[in-house]
Amino acid sequence: MSTALGARAYPESFAAFWHPVAFSSELKERPLPARLLDTDLVVWRTGSGVAATQRYCAHRGADLCGGAPVAEGLRxxxxxxxxxQDGRCVRIPSQPAGAPIPERARLASYPATERYGLVWVCLATGPAAPLPEWPExxxxxxxxVPLPLLDxxxxxxxMVxxxxxxAHLxxxxDGTFGNPQQQEVPAYDVERLPGGLRAQITYPALSPSIGGxxxxxxxxxxxxxxxxxxTVRLHFKPTLFYTHTVYAVASPCSEEKMRCFYFASYHPKIRNFADMFVKSELAILEQDRRIAEGQRPKAHPLDFAGxxxxxxxxxxxxxxxxxxxLRLGHPVDGPGLE
Ligand code: FES
Ligand SMILES: [Fe+2]
Incomplete structure (x- = not known):
């Protein structure tokens, strides 16, 4: 597999990107655990935003998810x-007041921010690319409306x-929205965007029969x-059902496991959209999960020959x-692997 020889290690390849680690609505007073690119994190709310550090205490390795956010940081x-939030220990209660704090009493800390109802973390000092632009x-x-986490x-x-x-639709x-009559995939274009891709197709989806x-x-x-x-943003413009947009952001826990943050946006006047969406989308995604978890190799192949x-x-x-x-450290617009 000569083409993959120059590939960087998986965590290193993606450390400098923002990845979601929690829905904002789930990060309340209690710190939350997250696993990102083989790194265990604790994420918590500060007075001014969100913070992410290594999960285990520098003193005796206690799980900081059991700790408490206080005015000075995470206790x-x-x-x-x-x-x-910079990871430095600011207080050791067993020491007399004014005693110096050991230099090594610190946690690895990471940039963290909140946008689009998600908490995002970057494992590098500076992100290599900005967050997606979703002005809508x-x-x-x-x-x-979010779906439950897809682990x-x-x-x-x-997953992406x-x-x-x-071609799998x-x-x-079949049985959710797939149309078994439509097997051929008409030719479509793929456009390169800065930091991504775009494509459009028209699909004759089959809405389930209602009342016979x-x-x-x-x-x-x-x-x-x-x-x-x-990250994928997928806009649906049906002729019968409601226009809506799905956002699927796969957060890499490790090379072979991900947690997907999946939600939709829709016009707020559509009163029953949220319930309909969650029910039908979970059925659709369950169909995908059964296929995707069975694929081998589990790691996303780098080599096209396989x-x-x-x-x-x-x-x-x-x-x-x-x-x-990205894995090879080449420009994304450069020649692909064949
Ligand atoms: S293990 Fe965290 S304070 Fe001792
Ligand atoms: Fe699918």
Whole structure:
């Protein structure tokens, strides 16, 4: 596998990107654990925002998720050592007042921020790319609805590929929205964007039969927009159902496991959208999960020679080219692997 020889280690390849570690709505008073690129983190709210550090206390390795956010930072439950958001220990209660704090009493700390209802962490000092730009989520015109966290035994790259996979719709999603009559995938274009990809297709989705009536074909325009490395915004413009947008952000816990933060935006006047979306999308994603968890190799392949590619796979292929470029430290716009 000569092409993969120059690849950087998986965590190193993606450390300098922002990845979500929690929905904002779930990060309350209690700190939360997260695992990102083989690193265990604790995430907590500070007076002014959010903070992320290594999960285990520098003193005796206690789990800081059991600690408490206080005015000075995060206080460990074992002996009360308290760490600021820069990871430095600021208080050791067992020491007399004014005693120096050992230099090594510190935690690794990471940049953390909040946007789009998510808490994002970057494991490098400075992010290599900005967060995705989703202005429609910030002007107050849309409502959003999250799905429960998707903890799948799947690599983040394979998760993104199944979201981008056009040819599977008629097979895997039979019974939810897939149309078994539509097996051929018409040619479509994939556009390179700065830091991502874009493609659009039209799909004759099949809405389930209601009350014994035959299922109806809902010609749906699907616009896929990828922000590298693991984020997809997928806009649905059906003819029968409501226009909405799905956001799927796969957070890489390790090379073979991801946690996907998945939510939708929709017009707030559609009263029953949230319930309908959660129910139908969970059924759709369960169909995907069964396929994706069974794929081998589990790691997202870097080498194109190990699988066979056809024209319908163009979008996942272009995505894989871009991810392979990141792994190899090449410009994403450079020549892909063949
Ligand atoms: S283990 Fe955290 S304060 Fe001792
Ligand atoms: Fe799918």
């Amino acid at each position: 460990c439950a074992f002996h009360g050592w308290t760490y600021g 989520l910030e002007d107050g015109s849309l409502a959003t 799948w035994d799947v690599s983040a790259g394979r 590929e199944i979201v981008l996979d056009v 008629s097979w895997v999603h 009536a035959p299922p109806r074909v809902d010609r749906t325009t699907l616009t896929y927009e990828v922000t590298l490395p693991f 699988e066979v590619h056809v024209r319908a796979d163009r979008l996942p292929i272009e995505y894989r080219r871009a991810v392979a470029a």
